[in-house]
Amino acid sequence: MSDLPALPVTFRPGRTRAVLLSAAVAIFVTITVIALLLEKLGPGERLSFVFTAALLAGVLALLARVKVVADETGVTVVNIAGKRRLDWAEIIQVNLRPGDPWVFLNLSDGTSLPALGIQPGIAKQQAIADARALRTLVEAHSSTRDLP
Incomplete structure (x- = not known):
């Protein structure tokens, strides 16, 4: 059985993982920057934007794990x-x-x-x-x- 993989071996969807983690970072950065640039938002509203961005990024990170x-x-x-x-x-x-x-x-x-x-x-x-x-x-x- 020369074609038997050496153990331990980890199987994961590499490309899918890269796409999900890249999207998580992009979404978090984009929403956070928008929250900081919108002058009419108060501190609580900005925090809710950042929290929402972190939540979305967290869901994508869970999908990537x-x-x-x-x-x-x-x-x-x-x-x-x-x-x-x-x-x-x-x-x-x-x-x-x-x-x-x-x-x-x-x-x-x-x-x-x-x-x-x-x-x-x-x-x-x-x-x-x-x-x-x-x-x-x-x-x-x-x-x-x-x-x-």
Whole structure:
């Protein structure tokens, strides 16, 4: 298995992350500058502009934090509002079907977990390669866990 990625490995949508973080900075700076340039605004109103800009930038930063980290003991999935640690044995299948917005992990408890760290939005080929790499890791670790 020479094509097996070296662990630990982190999968994240790099281009999407760059776009989101750039937009967060641009929005924050633009709204803050507008708040400072509008002479008719009082201090409270200016503060509300800056607070709104920070809130919008924070939401974009949350969207940019998604990732999937695989290490020797399992996988950590960091999505927008949460983080979940999975042992290799819990992951049955890695799915990225045409039209899927991101990878789905089929789990041993019968549920499916979205893994937003691998998404074909802007970089489809990279997402496909990442999904294949994660699938290869899952298969490699499932074959070793079945051995006595």
